[in-house]
Amino acid sequence: MSKSKKKHKSPWTIFIAIFLAIAAGSILGKDATIFGISLYAIFDVLGAIFLNALTLVVVPLVSSSIITGIARIGGESEFGRLGLKTFSFYIGTSLIAILIGLFFVNLINPGVSHVVPLVSEAEQATIAAFKEGLSHNEGKAFVDVLMQIVPSNVIEAFSRNQMLGLIFFSLLFGYSLSKIDTGPSAILQGFWQGIFQTMIAITRIVMKFLPYGVFCLVAKVFMTTGVGSLGSLALFSLTVLLGLATFMLVALPLLLSLIGRVSPLRHFKAMGPALITAFSTSSSSAALPITIDCVEKRAGVSNRICSLVIPLGTSINMSGSALYECVAAMFVAQAYGIDLSLLTQFLVVLMALVTSIGVAGIPSASLVAILVILKVIGLPSEGIGLFIAVDRLLDMCRTMVNVFSDSCCAVLVARSEGEKGILTTDPVE
Numbered sequence: 001m002s003k004s005k006k007k008h009k010s011p012w013t014i015f016i017a018i019f020l021a022i023a024a025g026s027i028l029g030k031d032a033t034i035f036g037i038s039l040y041a042i043f044d045v046l047g048a049i050f051l052n053a054l055t056l057v058v059v060p061l062v063s064s065s066i067i068t069g070i071a072r073i074g075g076e077s078e079f080g081r082l083g084l085k086t087f088s089f090y091i092g093t094s095l096i097a098i099l100i101g102l103f104f105v106n107l108i109n110p111g112v113s114h115v116v117p118l119v120s121e122a123e124q125a126t127i128a129a130f131k132e133g134l135s136h137n138e139g140k141a142f143v144d145v146l147m148q149i150v151p152s153n154v155i156e157a158f159s160r161n162q163m164l165g166l167i168f169f170s171l172l173f174g175y176s177l178s179k180i181d182t183g184p185s186a187i188l189q190g191f192w193q194g195i196f197q198t199m200i201a202i203t204r205i206v207m208k209f210l211p212y213g214v215f216c217l218v219a220k221v222f223m224t225t226g227v228g229s230l231g232s233l234a235l236f237s238l239t240v241l242l243g244l245a246t247f248m249l250v251a252l253p254l255l256l257s258l259i260g261r262v263s264p265l266r267h268f269k270a271m272g273p274a275l276i277t278a279f280s281t282s283s284s285s286a287a288l289p290i291t292i293d294c295v296e297k298r299a300g301v302s303n304r305i306c307s308l309v310i311p312l313g314t315s316i317n318m319s320g321s322a323l324y325e326c327v328a329a330m331f332v333a334q335a336y337g338i339d340l341s342l343l344t345q346f347l348v349v350l351m352a353l354v355t356s357i358g359v360a361g362i363p364s365a366s367l368v369a370i371l372v373i374l375k376v377i378g379l380p381s382e383g384i385g386l387f388i389a390v391d392r393l394l395d396m397c398r399t400m401v402n403v404f405s406d407s408c409c410a411v412l413v414a415r416s417e418g419e420k421g422i423l424t425t426d427p428v429e
């Protein structure tokens with residue numbers, strides 16, 4: 001455990017940063033300059049440096065957190081039980097999220113009245129790049145993801161940020177560490193504990209720059225996308241946002257209070273910094289260090305549960321993305337005037353569930369999964385051009401949902417393991 005309980009920046013500072021960024025980005029636009037230097041370029045560089053600083057700790061943090069967590073659990077039955085609970089929660093909540101999305105897309109029918117517009121050149125290039133990536137893999141994109149689970153060279157997996165391989169190796173390492181002689185095992189466990197605590201300490205330093213980082217990243221998005229783009233795709237955006245809001249503000253809080261018997265409001269407060277980081281970076285991987293810190297220090301979940309559930313969730317639990325994939329595929333079908341049968345809708349649900357597991361925790365990663373779904377149900381891949389203009393804005397929201405869902409799982413698993421002291425007080429600001 002770290003020695004001191006450091007304060008997080010007041011959420012108001014960050015809300016003000018987001019508000020200013022939306023206003024500045026929308027008003028200034030991409031061509032604004034200061035002393036002849038493009039403001040967009042300045043925000044781009046500063047935002048990228050902030051993102052780098054966050055992702056810098058991800059590989060050592062994920063490995064040390066899983067290794068120490070598993071090494072401590074040791075006993076095979078406990079390991080299996082926790083794994084099963086975590087996995088069931090992830091699959092269960094993603095399914096709930098997808099069904100909520102399916103409900104709203106059938107209720108609102110955003111694509112039915114949507115006039116299929118001409119896709120701009122930039123959008124065409126993006127779609128072509130995605131399609132190219134997909135066809136290069138000869139449709140094996142997801143087989144490749146599966147193959148990454150067992151890397152042949154762990155250093156290569158680490159250097160390429162391949163989270164699935166990293167997690168697999170860390171699970172194996174931690175488990176085997178609990179089986180060796182106590183002397184060397186204790187030394188190695190101490191070593192990995194030290195790495196874990198140091199990574200959290202680095203995260204806290206980076207967190208001091210959160211409002212500035214958030215400002216640059218959000219302003220950049222609104223300089224290129226602008227709030228105006230939401231207008232032409234208002235119904236689609238509304239459907240996605242209603243679905244995400246219902247899942248995040250109704251379904252998950254219900255689980256928290258009915259099953260976990262904890263205050264959802266307190267959990268929202270505890271997760272504030274992580275949610276804001278997810279929103280502004282559109283990357284659950286980048287938000288991971290802060291998520292771990294919030295779940296452990298602010299919500300009070302033990303390191304034993306948190307170190308296992310959160311890194312796993314960041315890689316495989318993408319409830320918000322799964323909901324988005326389902327709505328997007330249905331929207332494209334509606335816009336092209338294709339009436340999807342119940343059976344095909346079931347296929348969309350299944351595909352959204354499976355592909356969301358392989359979606360990486362980086363911006364716009366869902367687009368590849370959506371292309372795969374469109375392909376499977378026989379829709380033109382150009383369809384992603386219909387909503388690509390609002391993808392980044394909606395990405396900010398679905399990433400926040402992905403992170404919140406992981407944190408709820410950690411709380412529920414911890415409660416089911418009989419942990420006390422979770423969310424018993426408001427977090428220290």
Ligand code: ASP
Nearest residue numbers: 283284321361362365366
């Ligand atoms: N940006 C999302 C995340 O990092 C993934 C996606 O849906 O594109 O969680």
